[in-house]
Amino acid sequence: MGKVLVATDWLAACAGCHMSLLDLDERLVGLLEKIQITSSPITDLKHPPKEGVTVGILTGAVNNTSNEEVARQMRERCQVLIALGDCAVFGGIVTMRNFCSMREALHRAYVECETVVDGKVPASPELSRLLPTALAVNQVVKVDVHLPGCPPSADAIYHVLSELLAGRVPEVKGEYLKYD
């Protein structure tokens, strides 16, 4: 049997969830005997292959048009989609901007911010556009497995991947279910 193909990408995320994935440490070596990571945000190949993968892992909230596109592409190209971390599952800290207007949020970040000198809100046409509100992944595409946590522990990630490899639907509860 060939290796199970796994693709991963991040949306509006802090990279903490992918750090937690790397926290699998030596368990990664064992995992890599059974899975092949086709693409990730920290490798040269960013996009899941057109031929598709078995498991897609997304971290971060859907905050702009680019995030939306990445999420839709991942959904199209994977059989099982995992939303990894609070931002992907609930919208997380990214949804802080939902409590004020987009103008206020941008102004606060790019102009008013204490460390900014002569700031202005970026307006290049090359940039993706912000969505009206930051969303959880399951508000944009169907999600099969939710693994909350800020970030989820390496143990929880290992549990989910192991269960999937064993052909079971992972149940996230007990010590694996954390919101912080």
Place this chain on the structure above:
Amino acid sequence: MVHITINGRELTVEPGMTVLQAAKQAGIDIPTLCHHPAISDIGACRMCLVEVAKQRALQPACTFPVTEGMEVQTESPKVVAARKFVLQLLFSERNHYCMYCQMSGDCELQALAYRYGLDHWIYDRPFEPMPVDGSRRYFLLDHNRCVLCRRCIRACGEIVANHTLGTRQRGSKTMISADLDAPFGQSTCVSCGTCLEVCPTGALIDRKSAYRGRVSRGDVQLSRNVCVGCAVGCGVVVVHRAGHIVRIESDWDAEPSRGLLCVTGRFEQLDEVRPRLTRPLVRRNGALVETDWDTAMEAAVAGFRKATTSGAMATGRAMNETYGALARAFTLAGTWGKALPVLGYGKPGTLADLEGADAIVVAGADPAETHRVVAYRIRRALDHGARLFLVDGGGEYLQPFATLSVPSAEAAKVVEVVADASSPVVIYGTGLDESALKALKALDGKAVFMGLPEAANARGAEAEGVKSWNGTAAVDALYVLAGDDPAEPQELPQAGFLVVQSAYRSALTDRADVVLPSPAWAERSGHVTNLEGRTCAFEAAFPAPEGVPAEWQPLATLAERLGKA
């Protein structure tokens, strides 16, 4: 008795019990959120829904009474589905992100979501920004995290009887509100922190202990202790970490307060900023210098040996054991604060007597300033129908609730009315004058009398033989036991030689000839006796800093060396 079955288990329970009480008694766990054992139940949150045979809908266990033959299921698929649905609804409003909330880990809402495996949310959220009321000095009210369980409202009304909190608006716009929507800090709130204590989420949060450790993770330890802020002697739980108090919580099981605390007991004790003393000091060439215990004790003993007259003044916060040692070492000894007039008649009262009182007389005292928990208990009694009579007392807090308020000279008027009451309670303080004292004597044998002494452990000091020396006469040598008292004694007798035992450096220690370090409140093990005469034992929450002996130790050594042991 009533026969019911819960999850197939046959139980015999008291009639009038709720399903929740019956289940709890049998050790069957039903999850709750708006329920709190110290307050009444309103069935607001629907977390405790259970399936009751022959009932059309699921019923809240906290308010549903048991009936003969009732069959209850507490974790059936239908119940579990309903609870998950309720949780989804709770998370669909306001801001329940755990990662930046200091209550994460100690939050009841979070614990319930974990219990029912809520790994994602199914409803869109409105992201309606709610205000954060930061107008209070010691704690915040963040409406964004509120689930409207109304525990705070009930605690404010039923436990403290202060009735500050309520709600405004309706439906999803409902908000907790102080008075008629005043900023919390400018309302009639008395800062007792009972609402903070009962809040299940991070909506009411303590400023000082935020992010300083979680109970659930074992970052902090909990120790039961007795507050010595005043003579009520409320039971407290000291939450501490690495030899520092993180915060103070209520001890719901402890008499006489049963969970009630005041701003002093819960918050003000942690305001201490004076530098801590851990090594003894002696005066050499006009300056205080650090020294070892032997040298310091030798200097103290020499000073008292030389003196013809000597005396001791002590804080009211010391332990019974310390007062015992003090009385052995000094014949002239007293605690600071005015002495309570002795009412040589009437039964000594307890706070519990207020519960069934139909008339309460407050004479020469302002409990809302000096013994706040007593004031709250009085208001609770008033809510239950008691009438309040004031004789030169009550202060601003109690005045509006008085049936009759008279100056001392007219105390007889009050006595006349109260004589018809069936269970009157007289609460008196140091402000009681001769005329009122005489008039109140008419209630001898009828009323219970409860004195409010100024010194927190006045009863303990008295019992251990510390005579109430008022310290007006000058002495050659004086021992001042300041302990960790935040207040400096107003006036001390003149003395040529001064020894001060204190936990902190202060103006007082600066003019001493010998300074002996003392443990702070939570670092002591011993006993205190409250205004009811109830003696409570407590253990140190954590040890005193290295080199600081037990509070009574220097006095015992002194007594021994002076040949008085």
